[in-house]
Amino acid sequence: MNLVLLFEEDLVAPSCARLSGRRLAHVREVHRAKIGDVLTVGLLGGRMGRGRVRRLDAEALELDLELDQDVPPKLPLTLVIAVPRPKVLNRVVAAATSLGVARIVLVNAWKVEKAYWASPRMQPGNLREQMLLGLEQAKDTVLPDLRLARLFRPFVEDELPGLVGQGTGVVAHPGTGEAPPKVRAAPITLAIGPEGGWIEAEFQSLLKAGLRPLDLGPRILRTETALAALVGRLF
């Protein structure tokens, strides 16, 4: 937790916050803060700055706030990603958030097992929790725009072309031998398939929606590793 994320309901006065629960425990046990210490804080959806510890005990952490810093800008990037295995989902959502992805679309695909959609980890509460962890990691306060597209075809045919717009769309797909496009107008839309990849029909639909293939090479990477490598390459 590189930033203590504050919510409106934590504010007991315009420049004072009172926290309990997970954040209190973390500041006590991991940060081992003391009265007078200054922590990096940010208000969800708002500015960040410093919070000076004025009270810290088993019940509450109280901070005097000075929120005078802008948050880092988001990458102009929409990530369209096939729903990963539940075990991988949390890491992917948190990593995408920490990398600064502006919009995340979790989309269905042929090789996405139905059970993945039914996983408790796909519940809005958990997805939000993972994004909050990503914000705390990266020192950011603005949640990505997250949406679920349970039907591949309507999403790809009707909505994806509009998302790509005048920007650049790429779909990671092995074996095409394509390097990343040299000229990349923002925004960028990046599609990452499930383990085992997009099936050919899906790949063709993505091309038709305006995405260009991008070959990451012969190595098969875990989803979150591929995501970070692609973001590093494209930005």
Add this chain to the structure above:
Amino acid sequence: MNLVLLFEEDLVAPSCARLSGRRLAHVREVHRAKIGDVLTVGLLGGRMGRGRVRRLDAEALELDLELDQDVPPKLPLTLVIAVPRPKVLNRVVAAATSLGVARIVLVNAWKVEKAYWASPRMQPGNLREQMLLGLEQAKDTVLPDLRLARLFRPFVEDELPGLVGQGTGVVAHPGTGEAPPKVRAAPITLAIGPEGGWIEAEFQSLLKAGLRPLDLGPRILRTETALAALVGRLF
């Protein structure tokens, strides 16, 4: 496991392997292979190719081998990384291996807790196991060259300049505002600090050893996310 990694001792004949244990269980339970199925296989340190299942039961998996493919080349990259927390170590070593890092140096740093070095995860057996998992993930057979540098100064002052050689050295360090060098002679040496970063004296030593600073921007990324993003950016 995108590739079933074989060891010399698995070979019961020049083109037949017999496996048991973890790999047998994985092929039975995850791949759900049947007699006659063809799996992607590779011989540790050697070539890769296909293995046709000739026997598969509770006791053994037997494969007829055809090893006629070269493995993907390594990246000409030496990763010098401060020993991460044990929880993070496994993921970093497996990810670096899957990304194709040729050499990994786990180095001490001021902010590396002594306990990290004493962790069972730092034992050679575990580090090798994580590299094997990375090879199986990426479809590779060649272990990175892994070494431990328990003393920061002797390593950085006496050995690091030789590793950088005529190539390019970069050290990830926040707040310097430096973009990655435009011209990057291979090999590349990339230094990644501990959580909390290099202390100033370490940073100066790394610069003196020939590394140039590289600023990843205001976002603080988890070590394995930063690693993949840097590899994507540099290659």
